[in-house]
Amino acid sequence: MDVNDLRIPDRFERLRDAGSDTLSTIIVPVESMLDEIDDRFMDMRAADRGSMMLLRGISGAGKSTFLDTVGFFRQGIDTVRIGRNDDVGESLSNYGSSQPRIIVLEGREALRDSSRQEIEAAMHEINQFIRSDHGKNCLVVWPTNVEDLTSLLLSLGNELGREALFGVSEPITTFSGPRKSDYVRIAQQTVSALNDGASLDAIGVSAELASSLAGESETIGGYLARIRKAAIKAGAQVERLLTKERYRLWVVTASGNDVEGDVAGLTRGGFGSADIDRLLNSTGANVVSELKTYPDQIGILGTVLDAHIINLDMVCLLAVARTYGNSDLHKAMKNRGMQTGADKTAGKRLLESELGVLLQEKPLGTRRRGPKPGQNTKDAFAKLIEISQTNDGLLNDAIGRGLQEVGLIDSYATERSLGTELVFHSDIYCVKDGSPLRLELMWRQRTGRATIANYVLGKISNYGKAIGLLK
Known part of the structure; x- marks a missing residue:
């Protein structure tokens, strides 16, 4: 997630396009108001007519949110709105219902929003509507946030017949929000x-x-x-520190055991974004205590760094080493009795790998698990790990070359400095569409969630110190 794409609306109108599935995870019930709604509809059923509610609450209290989402908590009640520019009488004639319904007069919360003449005409239309068979199951709600409009509506309602319009409940309901x-x-x-x-x-x-x-x-x-x-x-504050480069940190696990589940447990969303909370809770290493001294910086640092955790499987890595490795890597492989002939599946495996999918800016989605690697594959990969322990740059170079050959990146370099006063080097420095991306390769014979979390947090800490965010 790019911090520039952050979305935190404070008005419900900006949330309506999110969809009911998303909204249901956000909205919490306001029980006192739900009880009031229950009472209103019970009275309406007994009286066999509709009703009107004046809903008073200050701007931002959540009136629109509550009214639009009553149906999340009360089965069979839906909510419709009459917009500020819609004709009240015409809209009401279209909104009658045989089922319980809330009709909200939107955009009329203060006197400045409507003329007195408009308000009087609307009140007459509402009065006629709720007395009709067409409106007997409807609760018409007029939200207000100022006293003068509330008083005017109450006065007009009393003139039209208080209990016939508002029912026996108090005509003004105060809404204070969650x-x-x-x-x-x-x-x-x-x-x-x-x-x-x-x-x-x-x-x-x-x-x-x-x-x-x-x-x-x-x-x-x-x-x-x-x-x-x-x-x-x-x-x-963080971005001001990124004067030379917009740093992007992607950690790639290269392990001889299956860590797909561990990586998934440390990430969020469809793009493998590093989840700082999960990382901090997955290891008891010293780096955690250190990072917790920066509560306001560490989370946003992971976001601004575009930190991801990605797994590359053994079969793909072996194919890459054979196909894109340089002569020094192939010499080291031959010395260990390994095959070095090009693998015709290497390019396809890179493109379809988690790293390849993300470099194509596609979500990971549900990945199909291939067959488990056999013993020969495990033995060969163990020899790659031996090479990584003395010269992981040879393996990292093969990955960079492979990514460039299949068109996933434009160029690469290994052991590239961050270019800051504190000297740290990235395993693979990639350029894609003119923008830099730094890959950190975690080569291990065996690893697990705690070790991965420790490694990722260590890299985030190093980057944070290098750009001056963490002191």
Whole structure:
């Protein structure tokens, strides 16, 4: 996820296109208001007529969110809206229903939004509608956020016949939104649902900061706006340090045992993005204690670095070594009794590998597991690991050449310095479409989740120190 693509809307109108599946992971029930809705519909059924509710709450409290999502928590109730520029009478005639329905008058929350003449005409249309057979199952809700409009609507309603319009309930219902104790959870779910599974930490908002911002916020809308501002600020602080290069860090595991599940357990989303929370919780190495001293920086650093964790399988790596290895690599392989003839499947294997798929900017999706490598493959790969222990640059060079040969990158170099005051080198420096990408190869005979997490966090720490974010 690019920090510039961050999406944290603070108004429900910007969430409607997310789809009900996404919204259902974000929305939390406001139980007191759901109880009020239940009471209204029970009274309507008994009275055999519709009703009107004046819903008073300050801007950003979540009135639109609540009304649009009642159906998530109450089966059989749907919500429709009459837009600011729609004719109220005509819309109501189209919105009658044989099932319970909430009809929301949208964009009319203050007197400045509508003239008094428009408001009076709308109230007369609503009064006629809820008394008709067409509207007897409908609760018409007029959200307001100012006292003068609320008073005017109440006055007009009383003139039209208070209980016949509002029912026996209080005509004005106060909406304060979700509990403040739910703010952090709502923000986390919103960020995750709209940003490829990212956590608050991943956008530069630590748990401490998120809790502090909740205490400062009067409404959930205001809170989400503060979260967004903090995330943008955190991203900007990191990006200002990237003056020479927009660093991108992809860690590639090359292991003699199956680590596909371990890699999946340390990443999020369809593009193998490193999940800092999972990484920190997967190892007890010293690097974790060190990184936890930077709660506001470590998560956003992983995001800005575009950190990914990718696995390359043994069969692909052996094919690459045979086909794209230089004479020095092939000499080292022959000394160990290994085959060095070109493998005609090498290019296809690279293109279809996790690394190849991501370099083509495609999501990984559900990968088909091939047959498990046989003993000969395992023995041959063990010899590659022997080579990596004394000269992994030979193997890294073969991977870089292979990626270039099949068109996944434009050029490459091995052991390329980060170009910062602190001297660190990347295993493979790639250029793709004019932009740099640094690959770090983790060669191991056997590894597991904790070791991978330790390796990735170590690389993120090194990059963070090199660009000056971590001191």
